Structures are given as structure tokens and as C-alpha cells.
Amino acid sequence: MGKILRFVQDELLGMEWLATCTGRFLTMIGVDIESKLGGSIHFFVYDTIKIMLLLFSLITFFGYIETYIPPEKTRAVLDKLNGLWANIAAALFGTVTSFCSCSSIPIFIGFTNAGLPVGVTFSFLISSPMVDIASCVLLASVFGWKVVIVYIATGLIIAIVGGWIIGALHMENEVEEFVRNKGKSSQVQILNQTQKDRIKIGLREAFNTIKNIWIFIILGVGVGAFIHNWIPKELVVRILGKGNPFAVLIATLLGAPVYADIFQTIAIAEALLKKGAYLGVILAFMMSITTLSLPSLIMLKKIIKGKLFFAFLAICLVGIMIVGYMFNIIQNILLI
Template identity: 50%
Template sequence: MLIVFQWLNNQLLKMQWLYDLVKVFVENVFKLDINTRIGGSIHFFIYDVIKIFILLSVLIFAVSYIQSFFPPERTKKILGNYKGITANILGALLGTVTPFCSCSSIPLFIGFTSAGLPIGVTFSFLISSPLVDLASVILLASIFNWKTSIAYVVVGIILAVVAGTIISKLGLEKYVESFVYDTKVAEVDEQELTTRERINFAKDQVLDIIKRVWLYIIIGVGIGAGIHNWIPQNMIEAVLGQDKWYSVLLATIVGIPMYADIFGTLPIAQALVTKGVGIGTALAFMMSVTALSLPSMIMLKRVVKPKLLGIFIGIVTVGILLIGYLFNAFGYLFI
């Protein structure tokens, strides 16, 4: 059974067949050895781009089909039935089945808050939606392994729940812009979709998300190929090595000005880990890009006041740093 699972994992997730096929292509068409810098870079780029787009298309289709059972109206009704930390946990879990980037989650934040849901619950959703989704579980497993993937999802959900709970306890509702509460939410009757409509919805989501993230994937894979084949390992270790106490902090700060989906940051994280960077440092970079990107914070500032925005950034930053250092300390359990 274990042998069968490993074979399926290598062929379906890691796509060993694609790796070998691209190797033959590079060696016969470009006449390059993949062990050289140029050959290795071209192989890395072609292989990772094709692999990510295949997995992304399949996974987003599956996730979107599931998501079709949880439209915003139904999500609000579900969350409205719970209070306290239970509501925060449910908000974080529902965020995992909504494959939105942080910017596209803002309208849902407005809708949830104006509908009367506690802001702590909406923040739990706002954090988990871009940070953790069902597709990221499979993609992380395809690049690292299942233990790393599951651990990342667990700590991502915990971060969303803890941050939302703290914000709820602090009673910061007055720091949400008044127009959010004044927004009238129309009650829309839920329509039960047919199987064909759900399939069409999933197809549309695949096309929409690919249109939004394809450039970030290309850029991310390009950066990953450069790190993997052109930057010496001793240079990267000198800056971001596991023995450097500031590596997690630096990776978190570097990630904030960027704006990319988790699918675009994964190849960079993969290249960094292969060069000796701690798994916690790589994950901290991924988390800061997806949860604290500057464009997302600028959009969030339109709906919350500076004090709430600062508290939110502070809580999430501390959470990311703790997660990064913990993963670095116990990284041997995952790699």
C-alpha cells in the first residue's frame, strides 16, 4: 500500500513523468544538460510552470465545485448561527473553501460585517481565505511533502482563529468605517444550482483565477529558477541560513511589499529551501506575501480605521514570526 501511495504521489502530485519529459525536451531541443545553470534554469521554469498550471486548473475546479454549495448568503447564515471562538473557527474553515486573494476578500468582509457578523469572525475569514485553501494543501504536498503541507494548513487556520478571537475580545467595532455598517445588504433567495450549473461555475472560476494569477506564477517560477540555479548556496545561507536569528524577520519584511497569490510564492519558497534556507523562513515569506501584502493593506485601510489596521497587522505579523521560528526549530520533523 505504501509503495502504491508513493508511486501515485510521485506521478500525480510531483509529476515525475512531466519532469522526465521536460528533461528530454531540454536536452534534445535546446541541446542543454539540465545539470548546467542554463539548462537547469530552463528545465526548472518549463517543468514548474506546466506542473503548477495543471494542478491549479484541476484543484480550482474541484474547490470551486465545492464552493458552489457555499455562496455568500449561505455563508453568512451559517456564521450567524454561532458565537465566540466557535464562530471564529468556522469562519477560518469556510475561508479555506474560498480560493480568493486577499484583495477580492475585502468585498466579502464588507458584506459580512454589514450583515451584523462580529468583526473578529470576518477577520478570521479574511486571513484564512488567501492564506490557506484546499488547493494549497495539494500544491504544497507536490513541492514539499504531505507533513509540511498539513502542518502549514493547521498553523494557518490557528493564526486566523487566534487573530480573529483577539480582535473580537478587544471590541474594536468602532474602528470600522461607518459606511460599512450603513451598507444595505439585500436578502437574496438562495438558488439551488443544478450539476451542470455547478460545473459551469467551476469552469468560470478556473478561467477567472488563472487570468488573475498567471503573471505572478510566471514571475514566481522565474525567480525560483534564478535562485535555484544562479545564486550560490553559501550566499543565500549567509543571509537567510537557519543559523541566522533574523532570517524569519527579514523574510517577513521582504514579503510585505509584494503582491502575489500563494501559487506564485511556492516556487520561490521551494528554491530557497533547496538552497539551505529554513522551512520556517520560506513559509514566513509565503505568509507575509499572501496575508500582509501592501496592496491588500491599502485596500483594507478603506474599510477600517488606522488603529484597527495597525492591530491587525501587528497580530498577524507576530503570528507569522512565531510560526516561522517554530518551523525552523522543528523543521527536521517535516523535511
């Protein structure tokens, strides 16, 4: 069983075969991949192809799966649940969808407009960008499944507890009036889609996603290649390693202004890990980017009021930093 999991992680997700083929091709055309420049080129070409292939495959697959669970169906289910169970269901729905932080906000508005409790909708809003399954599968290609399983579990806990806290604070009036106005719940539309239609939807989702973010993936891989081959390991360790007790806080605050998702930051994370940055620091940076991106916070501030906005911000920041320090402590166990 261990050999099978290792094969899946190294060859299917990590695509070590692609790294070998890329290295041989570059060597054949005269690139010295052992040099700093050649190593950067190797890293850039290999990681760009790997991420694009994984991204296209995963988005196609999960786009296909999502045709079976449209938001209208989920809204109908959540409307029947109460208390903590509703928070759990909303967080799980966020996990199986592939929405970035900005894309999650229109769904949040729809749920709120339909009359769902504000705490339940915030469990979805936190979970959706932070722990969507497609991104986590890609994370496994770098960190392994043990890390990803704990990452998903902790992300869900943040979403469930965060939404529960917001619900317990009774902040329904902190949502802007135009969002709170409950319209007539629309009937769930059941689309008689053929398998061919569902596959087309998945492919369209993949093409649209790549079309929108390919330049950012290339930029992210470029930054990763630079870190991997040109930034001294000692500098990375000093700033983001175990010796700096504020490393998680720094990573969390640095990640918040960035607008990206895990697909776009994976190469940077991979390079930082190889340079000696601590696992919790890297994951805190990535969680902060995906959950607290500046554009999504600007959009969110337009639909909720100050107290609720700062409660959401505080819950996410504290939760991310707790996860970061926890992963720093258990890194040696997870990365064996």
C-alpha cells in the same frame, strides 16, 4: 499506505514524470540540462507546466465545490453561532474558499454589513488567503503532506486566535461607518444549478484565474529558475538559513509588500528550499505575501480605522513569525 502517499506526492502532485519527460525532450533538441543555463531552462519549462496544470485542475475542482457553499449560506450559519465557535467556523470557511487577500475584503465587508461581529469577520479575513485548500494542495507537491497539515493547523490557529483577540478588544467602532451600517439581511438565494452549470462555473473560475495571473506565475518561475541555478547555496544559507536568527523576520517583512498568492510563489519557495533556506523562513515569506500584501492593506485601511488596522497587522506579523520559528525548529521532523 506509505507507498500510495508517496506516489500521490511525487507523481500526481510533484509530477516527477513531467520532469523526466521535459528533461528528455530538452536533451533531444540539444539542451544540456546539466549546465547552469540548461538546468534553468529545464526548471522553468517543467515548473511552469506543472503549476499551470495543477492550478487549472484545483481551481476548477474548488470552484465547483464552492457552488454548494455560497457566501450567503455561510453568513446565515455564522450569524447563528456565538463566541469562539463563530471564529472557528469563519476560519474554516476561509480555508475552503480560494480568495486572495484582495478578493477576501469584499466578502469581509458583506459579512460586517450583515451585522456579524468584527472579530468573526477578521478570522475569515486572515484565514482565507493564508490557508485556502487549493493552495495547500499545491504546497504538498513541494513540501509534502506532513508540512501542509501542520501549516493548515497553525494558519487556522492564527486566524481563530487573531479574530478572538480583535473581538475581545471590542473594536466595532473602528470599522468605518459606511461598512457598519447594517442593511436588511438578504434572503439566501438557492440556485437550482445543474451539474453541468456547476462544472462550467468551476472551469470559468479556472480560466479567469489563469488569465489574471499567468504572467506572474511565469515571472515567479523565472525567479525560481534563477535562484535554483545561479544563486550560490552559501549565500542563501547565510541569509535565510539557520545561522541567521533574524531570517524569519527578514522573510516576513520582505513578503509583505508583494502582491501574489501561493500559486505565484511556489517555484521561488521550491528553489529556496533546495538551496538551503530554512522551511520556516520560506513559509513565513509565503504567509506574509498572501496575508499582508500591500494592495490588500491599502484597501483594508480604507474601511477600518487606525487602532483596528494596527491590531490586525500586529497579530498577523507576530503569528507569522511564531509559525516561522516553529517550523525552523521542527523542520528535520517534517522533511524526513
